[in-house]
Amino acid sequence: MDPCFPYPVGRPRKSCTIFLGYTSNLVSSGLREIIRFLVQHDLVDCIVTSAGGVEEDLIKCLKPTYLGSFDLCGKTLRQKGLNRIGNLLVPNDNYCAFEEWLMPILDKCMNETETNWTPSKLIHRLGQEINNEESICYWAFKNRIPIFSPALTDGSLGDMLYFHSVRNQPGIRLDIVEDLRHLNTMSVKSFKTGVIILGGGVVKHHINNANLMRNGSDFTVYVNTGQEYDGSDSGARPDEAVSWGKIKGSARSVKVYADATLVFPLIVAKTFAKEVHKSI
Numbered sequence: 001m002d003p004c005f006p007y008p009v010g011r012p013r014k015s016c017t018i019f020l021g022y023t024s025n026l027v028s029s030g031l032r033e034i035i036r037f038l039v040q041h042d043l044v045d046c047i048v049t050s051a052g053g054v055e056e057d058l059i060k061c062l063k064p065t066y067l068g069s070f071d072l073c074g075k076t077l078r079q080k081g082l083n084r085i086g087n088l089l090v091p092n093d094n095y096c097a098f099e100e101w102l103m104p105i106l107d108k109c110m111n112e113t114e115t116n117w118t119p120s121k122l123i124h125r126l127g128q129e130i131n132n133e134e135s136i137c138y139w140a141f142k143n144r145i146p147i148f149s150p151a152l153t154d155g156s157l158g159d160m161l162y163f164h165s166v167r168n169q170p171g172i173r174l175d176i177v178e179d180l181r182h183l184n185t186m187s188v189k190s191f192k193t194g195v196i197i198l199g200g201g202v203v204k205h206h207i208n209n210a211n212l213m214r215n216g217s218d219f220t221v222y223v224n225t226g227q228e229y230d231g232s233d234s235g236a237r238p239d240e241a242v243s244w245g246k247i248k249g250s251a252r253s254v255k256v257y258a259d260a261t262l263v264f265p266l267i268v269a270k271t272f273a274k275e276v277h278k279s280i
Contacts, residue, residue, distance in 0.1 A: 016218065017190035020044040021207045022260075023199030024052020024155065028065065028085045030261045031198070032057060032136065034268055039139040043272045044196075046186055047140065047147040048206050051155030054123055054137060054147065055098065059156075061132040062101060063094040095156055099163070105129050106164045110172045117172055118179040119152040148183050150176060151202050184213045194219035195247075198260040200226055200234025208246040216241075216248035222255040223264055 022035065027049075038044050059065075068082075068089040077084055081092040109117060109125060127141030140147050152174065153161060165171025187193055187210040195217045197204045204222070211217040220241070226234030238253035247253050256263060 014045065014191075016192040016194050017046065017186060018044045018194045018196065019046050019048065019187075019207045019210070019217075021048040021195075021197040021199075021203040022053060023201060023203055024050045024056055025085065026198055026260055026264075027053050027056040027060075027136070028088055031264060032060065034265050036134065036136045036139060038268065038272060039136050039143065039145055040133075041272070041276050042143045042145070043276070045145065046183070047136075047145060048183070048203050049147065049149055050201070050203060051149055051152050051157045053203075054126070054149055054152070055156045057136045058101075058126060058130055059090075059094050059098050061130050061135050062097045063091070065090050065094070098156060099160055101129075102126075102157075102160050103164060106160070106172055107168070110164075110168060116175055116178060118175045118182075119149045120146045120179050120182065122152070122172075122174060123147045123149060146182065146186075148179050148206070150179070150206050183210045187211050187214045190214070192218040196221045196223075198223050198264060200224050200232060200236075202233075205233050208241050208244075212244065212246045216245050216251060217253075218248060218251050220247050220251060220253035221267075222253075223258060223260045223267075224255075225257060225259065 020035070020038065022031065026032075027035070039047070065085075066089040068084060068087055070087045072084060074084065077089070083090045083092070105125065109115070109122065115121065123137060124141055124146070127135065127137030127139075127147075130138050132138050137147065139145075152158065161171065183206070193211055193214065195207055195211065197207060197220075208217075220238055222238060224234045226232050226236075228235045228237060237255050238247055241247040242249055242251070242253075
């Protein structure tokens with residue numbers, strides 16, 4: 001994949017490049033199937049997510065996540081080997097299975113010395129290796145849609161990379177600058193850009209900053225519950241990004257103050273899904 005061009009060879013260049021960003025909790029708590037639908041049907045061109053957005057997708061192919069409650073006692077859960085994500089429970093065994101699956105892949109990647117590994121290239125390989133149609137990463141691999149994760153070490157994947165590096169010093173090296181160049185160049189060389197960001201933090205800022213390189217996105221949708229006064233990146237309205245040149249002053253932009261797990265399926269149903277069903 002040439003980092004200097006938005007699309008791999010043979011992939012048609014669209015009139016508007018769609019950047020989709022989402023935080024890890026959305027894959028954990030119900031939007032995985034919606035996001036997979038978009039990727040499976042080639043409806044987005046680029047994804048930016050956190051480490052959990054990658055690993056949760058892969059782990060769910062290996063072991064199930066269970067429904068719990070927001071008010072369960074953390075101390076009791078710890079004693080039982082259960083990790084709470086909101087009202088969901090992930091057993092420690094899930095991460096053991098993930099480690100058993102991942103380590104041989106990292107061994108192979110480390111030995112492929114001709115490859116300059118980046119987070120997106122590693123995620124691409126993991127999508128190939130998981131070979132499961134329920135997976136977002138699998139369909140991203142199949143449709144050659146890059147998944148960028150600038151904070152890939154901030155999660156279980158980071159733990160596994162640490163363990164692997166201790167056993168195989170210095171371990172696999174991941175070049176984040178090449179990924180940055182790829183993402184920014186996708187923005188610069190696109191005819192127009194559309195941005196959909198669910199949640200905030202590094203995911204939101206990374207996509208917006210890439211669009212700064214083209215003097216702003218043309219279409220932008222934020223879905224989150226952050227407020228400006230809480231000082232978070234999530235809380236910033238689109239107009240703040242306009243002041244930085246990350247969204248064009250002439251752009252059509254909106255922030256939806258809502259739970260993304262409730263409203264994003266409705267947004268997809270009235271937009272992307274309608275186009276898919278038209279062609280069937």
